[in-house]
Amino acid sequence: MxxxxxxxxxxxxxxxxxxxxxxxxxxxxxxxxxxxxxxxxxxxxxxxxxxxxxxxxxxxxxxxxxxxxxxxxxxxxxxxxxxxxxxxxxxxxxxxxxxxxxxxxxxxxxxxxxxxxxxxxxxxxxxxxxxxxxxxxxxxxxxxxxxxxxxxxxxxxxxxxxxxxxxxxxxxxxxxxxxxxxxxxxxxxxxxxxxxxxxxxxxxxxxxxxxxxxxxxxxxxxxxxxxxxxxxxxxxxxxxxxxxxxxxxxxxxxxxxxxxxxxxxxxxxxxxxxxxxxxxxRGVKTIVEMVNLTRLDCVLGTATAMRAGLAQAAHHAAHRSAFGAPLNEQPLMRNVLADLAVEAEAATTAALWLAELTDRSVRGDQRSALLRRIGLAVTKYHVCKRGPIHAAEALECLGGNGYVEESRMPRLYREAPLMSIWEGSGNVAALDALRAFAKQPETLGIFLDEVKSAAGVDRQLDDAVARLERTLVGIDPADPNALQYNARRIVGDMAALLQGSLLVRFGHPAVADAFTATRLGGDRGDVFGTLPEGLDIRALVARATPKTGAHR
Known part of the structure; x- marks a missing residue:
């Protein structure tokens, strides 16, 4: 017509x-x-x-x-x-x-x-x-x-x-x-x-x-x-x-x-x-290692879904124009895309690091086994909790087109909550981290040593480590209710610290800076698109945009 x-x-x-x-x-x-x-x-x-x-x-x-x-x-x-x-x-x-x-x-x-x-x-x-x-x-x-x-x-x-x-x-x-x-x-x-x-x-x-x-x-x-x-x-x-x-x-x-x-x-x-x-x-003890490995795949699956949603959002913004300019050249959309990219890269970095620890644990490295035990518990809780809100924001970048099944975004949105439920919901995963401390107290020291291996590189990271230590000291270990009541906050802080430390050591500088400035030093990005000024947004958006056609 x-x-x-x-x-x-x-x-x-x-x-x-x-x-x-x-x-x-x-x-x-x-x-x-x-x-x-x-x-x-x-x-x-x-x-x-x-x-x-x-x-x-x-x-x-x-x-x-x-x-x-x-x-x-x-x-x-x-x-x-x-x-x-x-x-x-x-x-x-x-x-x-x-x-x-x-x-x-x-x-x-x-x-x-x-x-x-x-x-x-x-x-x-x-x-x-x-x-x-x-x-x-x-x-x-x-x-x-x-x-x-x-x-x-x-x-x-x-x-x-x-x-x-x-x-x-x-x-x-x-x-x-x-x-x-x-x-x-x-x-x-x-x-x-x-x-x-x-x-x-x-x-x-x-x-x-x-x-x-x-x-x-x-x-x-x-x-x-x-x-x-x-x-x-x-x-x-x-x-x-x-x-x-x-x-x-x-x-x-x-x-x-x-x-x-x-x-x-x-x-x-x-x-x-x-x-x-x-x-x-001893059925629980027998099957617990199977659960730990499927939890690893929950983290991997969530990180993969984040990258998939981010790719669709960035691709859409690179090819769609509104109000006289491509979406990915408009400041607020760039902030959203960059923030989504930081979350996806942090989740992926942590997930693959846990896989590296699995290799070392299988080879008999006891420190890696203990670090993997606590790292899995806190990361499974935190990353899988972040999955649904990441999927929702990525979908919204496509507007009404993202709400249509043909975009595949609704599938990602429906899938996202499962990883937080499978192999223990959020509460179970958070309490499992506390259980690891109770059964093997040395795991906390090993965890802190790991995140402190990036000490002196980023002030926000150093300050966050100090805050966590003060929080842990301030909770009465004789009061299990107080520890359980605060479990989500403590475990979430630990997971963010671990991600920040890994990014500072191994990640792209633009990603590490944005993560520590917000997830450790700011509002933790509970609403995406709130990155402060002074970050390398251009690099973050470029990393997020799939290399297709003119963008290769």
Whole structure:
């Protein structure tokens, strides 16, 4: 029609290399990875930014999984049917080692390599990252039972995705899940009521109802249940060694706010066969390392979502004009974009640093293990809390166009709260940090030593460290209620301190200056776009803008 002329619309953001993100490029340079590893990461980054991969993510999101409890003849099958796009995404993820591959990788930086891949690939779709993450995290828990580990670990680490339900050892590759939460307890897993009764053949029989079990088509699951000696961890396969289906009755799939491409289910165990993992009565201790690793992926996932939202916002502002000028040349929009960039870079820097600590911890470095323990707790709380407000602001940069599903911004917005809920909501994560201090008091000293390693470089950072120390001294350790009441403030301050210290040591100077000036010395950026004058806004916006077309 003669009245319909499309002008001032933004071209699609596609065919962008995920490793072109400056903060990812900085880590690649600083970590001095093997050239072969860098090439692997870059190839995956190019694939993640391709129109083809983004279309797969769109299809998997648009066609959520469907539960079939029975076949056409009335036989119970309990199978979830996924869109073919989901299987393609899983093939790419497993082939590229985003699952348990680091545990079989002899390279010293195997977990950092995997974290970088997980981070660049996460732009495509968040939902299929759930089974990938659980498969990565299950290995340390499984190793508490060497016989089970020797049987299943090689298949969990194998680069083969095989979605068919078959006897696990007959497959070329396996996926793992966990089944802990019950409706009456939630995060309080010690309140679980699922029973596990030992049998003479060395197995246990589980009976109970699990309220959240994601990726129910995985091959094996770690399940918490009450054994005679207390809460214990069990390995439950979907298919038993004789080829028959284990009792794994899927009652329904959850209708979730986001994470639509991933199935989350309620499961009924009824005389279900399981094998003890670790010791009876020590289920929480057995599974805690799995939880720590999935928490790492929560931080990585949030940081990835921040960069994805920032890229869309900056791309939009680079191509859209209003009131006579491109949006990204207008002072207030530049302030917003720069502030979003600071948050995304701080989150990414912390997440990948935690992955580096994981490599050192696996190699037996006890200081790194303790630092990673407390670093994960405070960062999981703080970064994942920042995710939803970052997503909301990035969406708003696109105006009404950002509120439309085609922009992919609503998907990011719906996804953002999950990372703060998964593996312990904000309160649970904050209290976990306090628990780390109580059980291993030396962790606080190690944490303070770490953030003080940047002492004397930035006055705001030094002042913030001093304030935290005064706060900790001022709280009566004999009054647990006072400590718990202040947990979010203390843990949030610790996380911001850690991010600031890392940026001062390893980040871009413009990012570090903006972070310490606001998150440590100002209002912590609770509303984005409030950066003070005197910062290098031009550099921050340039780092945020994707390198496409004229902007390469």
């Amino acid at each position: 003669p009245t319909h002329h499309v002008t001032n619309q933004v071209p699609p953001l596609a065919d962008v290399d995920g490793t072109d993100s400056p903060v990812i490029a900085d880590v690649l340079r600083r970590s001095r990875l093997d050239p072969g590893a860098v090439e692997e990461i870059r190839e995956l980054g190019e694939l993640a930014g391709s129109a083809e991969a983004l279309a797969l993510g769109d299809l998997a999101e648009a066609h959520p999984p469907v539960l079939n409890t029975h076949d056409r003849y009335g036989n119970r099958v309990d199978e979830v049917v996924y869109d073919p796009a989901y299987h393609r995404l899983m093939e790419h993820a497993v082939r590229n080692g985003l699952h348990a591959a680091p545990w079989a990788d002899p390279r010293a930086d195997a977990h950092l390599i995997r974290a970088l891949k997980f981070s660049v690939w996460g732009h495509v779709d968040a939902g299929h990252g759930c089974p990938v993450s659980m498969t990565y995290a299950v290995v340390p828990a499984l190793r508490t039972s060497p016989a089970l580990a020797s049987q299943f670990e090689p298949l969990l680490c194998a680069p083969h995705y095989d979605p068919e339900l078959r006897e696990p050892t007959s497959k070329r590759g396996l996926l793992a899940g966990m089944s802990m939460t019950e409706k009456q307890g939630g995060s309080d897993v010690r309140a679980n009521t699922t029973d596990a009764l030992p049998r003479s053949d060395g197995t246990y029989r589980l009976t109970g109802h699990k309220w959240f079990t994601s990726a129910p088509m995985s091959d094996i699951f770690l399940v918490l249940a009450q054994a005679p000696s207390g809460l214990s961890c069990f390995l439950v396969p979907r298919v038993l060694p004789d080829g028959t289906r284990n009792t794994f009755n899927l009652q329904r799939l959850k209708d979730k706010l986001g994470n639509r491409s991933n199935a989350s289910s309620e499961v009924e165990y009824d005389d279900t066969v399981g094998w003890l993992v670790g010791e009876e009565g």
